[in-house]
Structures are given as C-alpha cells and as structure tokens.
Amino acid sequence: MLPEKQVLRSSTSRKFISMKNIKVLLVLAAGILFSHAAFSQASLKRANKQYELSVFDQAVRSYQEVLQKNPDHREANVKIADCYRHLNELEKAVPHYQRALANGGIEAIYVFQYGLCLQGLGRYELAKNIFDKLAANNPKFATRGKQFSEACTFALSPQPPSRYEVANEYLNKASSDFGPALFGNGKVVYSSSRSDIKNRNSRNAPSGNTRGGNKLLVTQRDRNGYLESPIALHSGFSSSMNDGPVSYTNDGHWVAFTKNNFTEGVRQIPSSGLELSLYIAEADKNGDWNTATPFPHNGIDFSTGYPSFSPDGKALFFASDRPGGYGGFDLYVSYRIGNTWSAPENLGMTVNSLGNEITPFYDGTTLYFASDFHEGFGGFDIFRAEESNNRWATIFHGGTGLNSSYDDYGFVFDGLHSIGYFVSNRAGGKGNEDIYRVRKETDNVVIKVTDGSTGEPIDKATIDFSDCGEDSFSTNENGVFNFQLLDDLNCKVVVRKDGFLSEEMKITSVGLRQSRTLEVSLTNLKNAYQGKVVNADNGYYLEDVKIIATDQETGYQSSSYTDVQGSYFISLKPNASYLLRFSKPGYQDVTLNVKTTANDKRVLRNVNLLPVGASGSITTSSKPAPANIETSPSPSPSSIRPAPITPEPAATTTSKQLVSGYAIQVAAVKSDADISNYLQKLGTIGTVYTVEEGGRKKVRVGIFQDKDDALALQKRVRAKGFDGAFLISEENREMPGSFKRYSSEIEKRPAKNTSSASSPADLNGYMIRLAAYSNLDYFDKGTVDDLGTLTYVPKGKFTIVLLRGYDTIDDAFIALRKSKVRGYPEAYLVDYQNGEMTKVK
Known part of the structure; x- marks a missing residue:
C-alpha cells in the first residue's frame, strides 16, 4: 500500500499529463482546421480565377475541392452551377443552384441563371415560377423576368406540328461541328474541332487541332442529300486555326470569315467570353484563300462576327456587341463602297432585343437569325424577319423541329434545292455541337x-x-x-x-x-373615314404611308395604307376617341387626335409629312390642339375607291400635328434671343425649331423617328461648331401642319427632296445619274424623291435626271444602292466638276 503523499503525487501527475495531452490535441485540431480552411481558400481563389477566364472545366474541379470540405458553400455552389451551365451539363447545374437557395438565398443573377437551366431542360412550369418571382421582387430583372416567363408560357402552349424534316448529319463526330455555309453547287464549308483531318496537299502538314481549337472543313452532298466525309479547306502548310463561321458570295469570289476563340466543350454563347473579329478575302475555286483583310469596322473593345453576304455580295450582315446597340449582340448591315464598307447600320428593335441576336442569314428576301431573348423554347432559337416598306417589320419563331429548349442557331438554306442546315447542342446529338439537315415540308x-x-x-x-x-x-x-x-x-x-x-x-x-397567320381588317363602308397624306416639303401625294388608329377606350388598333394618290380609308366607330399615327420610312411620324360623332361626314383633314432632314424651321408651343374633321360627302357603298380629294396646299394648312421621335438640342437661349445664326448654319441640314421651357428658348433640330438618323445628324451639327449638341427624346411634340421656310435667313439652295432644272455649269460634287428621258411624263419622281434633291439637266432631245445633295461619297453610294432597289438598276454615281460629268467607278 502506497503512502498517502505518494498517492496524491501520482494523482496530480496523471491530471497534469491529461491536461497536457488535451492542449496538444487542441493545437493539432486547430492546425488541421486552419490547414483545411487555408486549402479551401486557395482552392476557391484558384477556382474563381479559372471561372473569370472562362476555363469552366478546370473551375469545376477546383470548386469540387471546396465543396468536399464545405458542401453548403454558397459561392462555390452557384459558380460551379454556372460552369455546368456553360458546359451544357444543365442536369448537374440544377442541384447546386437548389442547395445554394436552400442555404440562405443567392444573388438575383444566379436565380435568373437557375431559371435558364430549368427552361433549357424543358421544365417550363418551374422556370416560369422562378422568373415570375424574380420579376416581382427585383426591379433590375422585372423586364427580363417577365419576358422569360412569357417565353415559358409560349413553350407550354400547344404548338403546330413541325413543318420541317430535321435529321442529324452523318458527318458529325464527338467534337464540335458548327457554322455551316453554302458554297458553290451543293458544297458546304463548316468549322470543326475534330483532330483527325490533315490539310490538303501536304504530307507533313499538321494533322490535328490544339486543345479547344477548330479548323475549316469542306464537304458536299451525295446523291441522297447527305453530307459526305469532309476534307480540310486550307491547303499546304496553312496553320490558320479558329476560323468560322464563314460566308461566301453567290459567285464564290469573296469570303467573309470570323476569327473565333471558341473552346471545345463550352457553349458558344456570349457569356462564355467570346472574342470575335471579321476578315474578308478573295476565294479561289476551292473556297480557300491566302491573304485576308480585316473588316474596317472591327473593334478592340467589342466583338464582330457571324457574317452573311447578301446574294449580290453588296451587303454584309453580321453580329456585334459594339456600343450603341439594344442589348448584347445586335445584328448590323454594312454596304460595299468601292474597296471598303459603309458604317454599320443597326437592323433596329424589331429584330434586335435586350438579349443577343447572332448568326444572320439573308437570302435576298428574308433574314434568318438566332436570338436568346425573343419568345422561344429556351437557349438560342431560330427566327426569321420579313421586310415591309424597307423596314424589318415582323419576326416569326421557327417552331418545333427547328428549335428545341437548347441552343439552335447558324441557320442557312439553299432555296434552289430546298435543303438547309443549322447547329444545335440539343440532347441526343453526337458531339458538343452538331450540324442538322432540314427540309421543308408544307x-x-x-x-x-x-x-x-x-x-x-x-x-x-x-x-x-x-x-x-x-x-x-x-x-x-x-x-x-x-x-x-x-x-x-x-x-x-x-x-x-x-x-x-x-x-x-x-x-x-x-x-x-x-405556320403563319395573316390578319386582314376590312373597312366597313358605314364607318369608313377617308383622308389624304401629302409631302409637306413639296405638296406631292405620298404612297404607302401606314396609318394606325388606336381606340383610346379599348386599345383596339386598325391600320391602313395610302394608295398612289395619297388616299386612304380607315374604320372608326362613331362617338369614340382615336389616336391616329402616320408613318413612312424617310419621313417624320405624325400623330393626330380624332373624335368621331354619329353625324360625321367621315372625311378627315389632309395630313402633311415632313421628310427626315428636310430644311426649314418650326416654332412649337406646349399646348396640345385637337385634330379637325373636315365635312364632305361620305363614301358611297357602290364605290369601292371614291375619286381622290384635291389636297389643300401644304403652305396654307394651319392645324397642328403631334410628332414623336428624336431630336438634337443645340442651345438654350433667352426667350427673346435671335436664332437667325442657328437657322443659317443648320437650316440646310435639318428642320430647326424652338421650344419654350422654363423661361428659355431651346433650339433643336429634328424630329427623327429613327434614333440612328438622329445620331448621324448630331455628328453633322457638331461639325458645324456646336460641340455641345446632344440627343433628346420628343414625345407628342406639337408641330404645325405645314412648315414656314426661312428662305431669307438660310442658304439659298434647293431644299432636299425638291426638284429643279439646272445648267451643267451650276453643278458640282457627287450625284446619282438615274436615267435619261425624252418625255419626263414617264419618270415617277415619287419613287426616289426622299433620297436626295432631284435635278434635271437638258442634253439634246433628252433630259438627264440626277439626285444630288450628298455631303460625302459614302452618303452618295448608300443612296445609289437604294435607287437601284427602287427601280433604277442602271443608275450610277457621277462626279460633276466645272460642268463636266465623270462616271465614278
């Protein structure tokens, strides 16, 4: 038996050792936890860097390391989900979004991406619920949430049977195959990341692509319409990589191609970090080329790609996310002018949206493109747009078969052989992106x-x-x-x-x-109101002016167009208030308020439209004035088209018109200030008017329906010394029915869109020679009078008809192109100097 002191010493010693071990264990545990945390932080930092660089497959592995240590890590969950979305592995993305949402919520952008994944998987009801809540709870996503919710409703609605026979092409491999382009008779050039095809005519040429790279291949249809095994487009030691999509002119002489940074396995969508630029080259008989020229409107801070030549090769459609568009990637067109290309023109808000529009294809009458915002099934869908009055007026969804809940884009079609192709990463394909063949049914x-x-x-x-x-x-x-x-x-x-x-x-x-629906509104003779529209600049009748009547109480709209005499009929019910809007390309829109009664004679007063950019001055007030209704006999039921009423001269009309659009504000001066200086400098390039606001007189030039026209004028105004001129929006600005000319205060030269007879000695600058007539009665000036100043030069027994008034040769070439479309295919550009006319090549 141990002594008492020894027992106490032994007990104390054990306690001391036990406490010491606990401390050691705590230190070790803390070290392990710290090392784990440090490891997780390092993995997260590495993953975020890879994510920012769009290296999504590597980022997935790095985020997985983080989630192994902390499965509920919100940032890692939402970002690995977005990586899977870009890798087109939507099923893998969904549970990570759900886990992040279940653990305290996530940023609105990731909620939106979660909705996109559900939409892409065809789970439209769940996606719609997500988009509805996002639109209701987050103002920044109100528009997008509503739009995509409506898209889900559209996808859930009964769809007509597919009008197309769609099949996966046999030549597709496990790699990405995309960007089909028509070339020659039955040939197709496309891009592929497959690595088993060498360049032509070279035993030692590189046989494969680098990781993520792609190269151009060429194939042709066999007797059964299927694409044969391809060969490399480029020959010899050409190492050109990452080219495509491409487009050839119909004669195969010119090619436009995209330099891309597409990565194998990653969806070809803008958020993947696309960097694109356009090049143009002369192609040989095989479709190959040696030297390419950069498209003059490429940029450093934005992308330009997805080219499509018009059938005649004179216009180039493309997609770009350059500044000034409506959303992300917009569609533009540029016209060939000599050896260069005109400034890009945005195709407008009917085609372009707040989202992205890519892969245009123009067959001469119809524009096909892909959009991820217009109402569709999910991802990119294929649409077509149709022109009306030189505008892209209506778009149509491609329907089932052509479109899926995944990405469908890159559509091209050979109308002669009734066969086309497009690209899709839909389920059931052979690779990441596949080429599909499409045939028309009915x-x-x-x-x-x-x-x-x-x-x-x-x-x-x-x-x-x-x-x-x-x-x-x-x-x-x-x-x-x-x-x-x-x-x-x-x-x-x-x-x-x-x-x-x-x-x-x-x-x-x-x-x-x-499948399409054509709506026809017939005018009831009992409710038929007749009116006329004339050119306020010269008093001539205006044809093809669109009139839209909106019932102020019900919102119902009806429409009509003027005939060659400027006449129109439109149905208006009695005892109602209507808003009538008059519009025609090249003219400023006019809006009128009309109140009908049971005893109306049903003839509206004449309406005058002012050409865009016409010279003159308008002084406006801020008080609205009601529109008048003229009294004259009502149309007889026995007469389908009554004789046209002679219009009142535009100069004597004193009623007001409401105009909406864009204008350029030049200055704000005292209410009694003299504005003759502004009239003298600016009256020749646009309509100068003033607005009294806040005790100041604001000097403006306009009004333009099209924003691009207004921005173009802003440059011209600034070039005349008004550096502070800026764009404004005008809504229902009251304008006189006719426009007083300040002829004593502005330059003494003919206003645009007027006509005159001239001596060759009086002419200078670039002009368009339309034609020569022995009898001017055969010349219909109404077809081109909005393109410039019509001028007649006598030459023997003929009269030469010219268009002039262009500040630059680019302006003249654009007007020349439009003249040819409007019925003057032999028109050409001339340069008048010292009375001598020289044809410009």
Missing part, C-alpha cells in the same frame, strides 16, 4: 378577316385566289380560312365582303417558311 397559312372598326370576325368573307390560279373560298364563323401551301407561291389574294372595302394582299412561299 406551309400552313391562316387568313383571319375582321371588321376594322370593331375587331369582330367576319364570316363568309370571300378569299379570291384567281391570281394564283385557284378558286375562291370563304371564311368560317370565326372569320378564319386555313390552307396549306404545297408548292411555292407568289401571287395576290383579294378579300371581299358586301358592305366592306375590298383588301388585297400578297401571298409568298419562297424557300423555308412555317
């Missing part, structure tokens, strides 16, 4: 006939196909006639109904089309 066309004043359907309306070589048919009780076009069609159809004015419309089926 067009499904629905004609819906309504009463123009009420919007009610008209049953038993006659649809006359006589011009198409077919019979006449009738609408059903819903005002609808449905038919399929099995063959190409290009003819006129007349819609008739007793008691209504007849309407004529054009039916076309050229190349690839899809």
Whole structure:
C-alpha cells in the first residue's frame, strides 16, 4: 500500500499529463482546421480565377475541392452551377443552384441563371415560377423576368406540328461541328474541332487541332442529300486555326470569315467570353484563300462576327456587341463602297432585343437569325424577319423541329434545292455541337378577316385566289380560312365582303417558311373615314404611308395604307376617341387626335409629312390642339375607291400635328434671343425649331423617328461648331401642319427632296445619274424623291435626271444602292466638276 503523499503525487501527475495531452490535441485540431480552411481558400481563389477566364472545366474541379470540405458553400455552389451551365451539363447545374437557395438565398443573377437551366431542360412550369418571382421582387430583372416567363408560357402552349424534316448529319463526330455555309453547287464549308483531318496537299502538314481549337472543313452532298466525309479547306502548310463561321458570295469570289476563340466543350454563347473579329478575302475555286483583310469596322473593345453576304455580295450582315446597340449582340448591315464598307447600320428593335441576336442569314428576301431573348423554347432559337416598306417589320419563331429548349442557331438554306442546315447542342446529338439537315415540308397559312372598326370576325368573307390560279373560298364563323401551301407561291389574294372595302394582299412561299397567320381588317363602308397624306416639303401625294388608329377606350388598333394618290380609308366607330399615327420610312411620324360623332361626314383633314432632314424651321408651343374633321360627302357603298380629294396646299394648312421621335438640342437661349445664326448654319441640314421651357428658348433640330438618323445628324451639327449638341427624346411634340421656310435667313439652295432644272455649269460634287428621258411624263419622281434633291439637266432631245445633295461619297453610294432597289438598276454615281460629268467607278 502506497503512502498517502505518494498517492496524491501520482494523482496530480496523471491530471497534469491529461491536461497536457488535451492542449496538444487542441493545437493539432486547430492546425488541421486552419490547414483545411487555408486549402479551401486557395482552392476557391484558384477556382474563381479559372471561372473569370472562362476555363469552366478546370473551375469545376477546383470548386469540387471546396465543396468536399464545405458542401453548403454558397459561392462555390452557384459558380460551379454556372460552369455546368456553360458546359451544357444543365442536369448537374440544377442541384447546386437548389442547395445554394436552400442555404440562405443567392444573388438575383444566379436565380435568373437557375431559371435558364430549368427552361433549357424543358421544365417550363418551374422556370416560369422562378422568373415570375424574380420579376416581382427585383426591379433590375422585372423586364427580363417577365419576358422569360412569357417565353415559358409560349413553350407550354400547344404548338403546330413541325413543318420541317430535321435529321442529324452523318458527318458529325464527338467534337464540335458548327457554322455551316453554302458554297458553290451543293458544297458546304463548316468549322470543326475534330483532330483527325490533315490539310490538303501536304504530307507533313499538321494533322490535328490544339486543345479547344477548330479548323475549316469542306464537304458536299451525295446523291441522297447527305453530307459526305469532309476534307480540310486550307491547303499546304496553312496553320490558320479558329476560323468560322464563314460566308461566301453567290459567285464564290469573296469570303467573309470570323476569327473565333471558341473552346471545345463550352457553349458558344456570349457569356462564355467570346472574342470575335471579321476578315474578308478573295476565294479561289476551292473556297480557300491566302491573304485576308480585316473588316474596317472591327473593334478592340467589342466583338464582330457571324457574317452573311447578301446574294449580290453588296451587303454584309453580321453580329456585334459594339456600343450603341439594344442589348448584347445586335445584328448590323454594312454596304460595299468601292474597296471598303459603309458604317454599320443597326437592323433596329424589331429584330434586335435586350438579349443577343447572332448568326444572320439573308437570302435576298428574308433574314434568318438566332436570338436568346425573343419568345422561344429556351437557349438560342431560330427566327426569321420579313421586310415591309424597307423596314424589318415582323419576326416569326421557327417552331418545333427547328428549335428545341437548347441552343439552335447558324441557320442557312439553299432555296434552289430546298435543303438547309443549322447547329444545335440539343440532347441526343453526337458531339458538343452538331450540324442538322432540314427540309421543308408544307406551309400552313391562316387568313383571319375582321371588321376594322370593331375587331369582330367576319364570316363568309370571300378569299379570291384567281391570281394564283385557284378558286375562291370563304371564311368560317370565326372569320378564319386555313390552307396549306404545297408548292411555292407568289401571287395576290383579294378579300371581299358586301358592305366592306375590298383588301388585297400578297401571298409568298419562297424557300423555308412555317405556320403563319395573316390578319386582314376590312373597312366597313358605314364607318369608313377617308383622308389624304401629302409631302409637306413639296405638296406631292405620298404612297404607302401606314396609318394606325388606336381606340383610346379599348386599345383596339386598325391600320391602313395610302394608295398612289395619297388616299386612304380607315374604320372608326362613331362617338369614340382615336389616336391616329402616320408613318413612312424617310419621313417624320405624325400623330393626330380624332373624335368621331354619329353625324360625321367621315372625311378627315389632309395630313402633311415632313421628310427626315428636310430644311426649314418650326416654332412649337406646349399646348396640345385637337385634330379637325373636315365635312364632305361620305363614301358611297357602290364605290369601292371614291375619286381622290384635291389636297389643300401644304403652305396654307394651319392645324397642328403631334410628332414623336428624336431630336438634337443645340442651345438654350433667352426667350427673346435671335436664332437667325442657328437657322443659317443648320437650316440646310435639318428642320430647326424652338421650344419654350422654363423661361428659355431651346433650339433643336429634328424630329427623327429613327434614333440612328438622329445620331448621324448630331455628328453633322457638331461639325458645324456646336460641340455641345446632344440627343433628346420628343414625345407628342406639337408641330404645325405645314412648315414656314426661312428662305431669307438660310442658304439659298434647293431644299432636299425638291426638284429643279439646272445648267451643267451650276453643278458640282457627287450625284446619282438615274436615267435619261425624252418625255419626263414617264419618270415617277415619287419613287426616289426622299433620297436626295432631284435635278434635271437638258442634253439634246433628252433630259438627264440626277439626285444630288450628298455631303460625302459614302452618303452618295448608300443612296445609289437604294435607287437601284427602287427601280433604277442602271443608275450610277457621277462626279460633276466645272460642268463636266465623270462616271465614278
């Protein structure tokens, strides 16, 4: 038995050793935790750097290291999810978004991306719920959330059967195959990241692509319409890599191609860090080239790519995220001028959106493109746009088959052989991106006939196909006639109904089309109001002016167009208030307020439209004035088109017109200040007017319907010494019905769009020679009078018709292109110097 002291010493010693061990263990544990935390922080830092550089596959592995230590790490979860989204592994992305949401919420941008993944997987109801909540709770995503919610509703709605036969091409491999372009007779040039094809005519040429690289291949259709095994496009030791997509002119002489930074395995979407630039070269008979020239409108801080030549090679459509667009990537067009290209023109907000529009393809009548914002099934969808009055007026979704919930883009179509191609990363493909073949089946066309004043359907309306070589048919009780076009069609159809004015419309089926609805509003003779529209600058009638009447109470809209005499009919119900908007390309829009009564004579006063950029001055007030309704006999039911009313001279009209659009503010001066200096310097390049606001007189030039026209004028205003001139928006600005000319205060030269007879000795500068006439009665000046100043030069028994008034040769060439489209294919540019006319090559 141990002594008591020894027992106490032993017990104390054990306690001391135990405490010492605990401390050691705590230190070790802290060290381990610290090393784990340090390791996680290092992995996160590395992962974020890879994510920023768009190296998504490597970033996934780094984020996985973080999540192994902390599965609930919110940043790692949302960013690995976004990596999977860019790698097109949407199923893997969803649980990471869900885990982050379950652990305290995430930033709105990642919620939006979560909705995109659900949409891409076809889970539209779940995606719609996400987008609806985002739109309601976050003002920054209100527009996008609403738009994508509506897209989900569209995808959930019954869709017509696919009008296309779509098949995955046999030549696709596990690699990325994309960017099909038509070349020659039955050949297709495309880009691929496959590494098993050597360059042509070289035994020692490189056989493979570097990681993530791609090269151009060429193939052709076999007798069954399938694409054969490809060969390399480039020959010899050419090491050109990452080229594509490309576009060839119809004659194969010119090629435009994109230099890209696409990475194998990564979706070809803007958020993947795209860096694109355009090049143009002369191609040989094989489609190859040696020397390429950079497109003059490439930029350092933005991308330019996805080219598409017009059939004649004189226009180049492309996509770019350059500043000044409507969203991310917008579609633009540039025109060949000699050895260079004109400044890019944005295709406008009908085509372009707040999202991204890419891969344009223009077949001469229709523009096909892909968008990730317009109402579709998810990802990029294929759309087509159609022109009306020289504007892209309407877009149509490509429908099922052509589109999926994944990315569908890069559409091209050979109308002669009725076969086309597009690119998709949809489920069931062979590689990351595959090329799909598409054939047209049938067009499904629905004609819906309504009463123009009420919007009610008209049953038993006659649809006359006589011009198409077919019979006449009738609408059903819903005002609808449905038919399929099995063959190409290009003819006129007349819609008739007793008691209504007849309407004529054009039916076309050229190349690839899809299900479409044509709405026809007939004007009821009991509610038919007649009016006329004239050019305020010269008093001539204006044809093809669009009139939209909006019922102020119901919001219902009806529309009409003026004929060659400037006349129009439009349905307005009695005892109602309407807003009438008059618009025509090249002219400033005008808005009128009209109040109808039961006893109206149903003839509206004349409306005067001022050409964009016409010289003159307007003084406006801030008080609105109601529109007048003239009294004159109502149209007889027995007369479909009454004789046109002689318009009042534009100079004597004193009523007001409401104009909306864009203007350039030049200065703000005292209310009693003399503005003759502004009129003298600016009256020759635009319409100068003043607005009284806040005790100041604001001097402005405008108004332009198109923002690009206004921005172009801003440069010209600044060039005349007004460096502080800036763009403003005008909404329902009250304008006089005619425009007083300050001829005593501005330069003594003809205003744009007017005509004059001149001696060759008086002419100088670049002009467009339209034609020579022995009898000017055969010349219809209304077709081109908005393109410049018409001038007539006598020469023997002929009169030469010229267009002039261009500040630069670029302006003249653009007007020349438009002149040829409008019926003067032999027109050419001339340079008048000292009375001598020289043709400009």
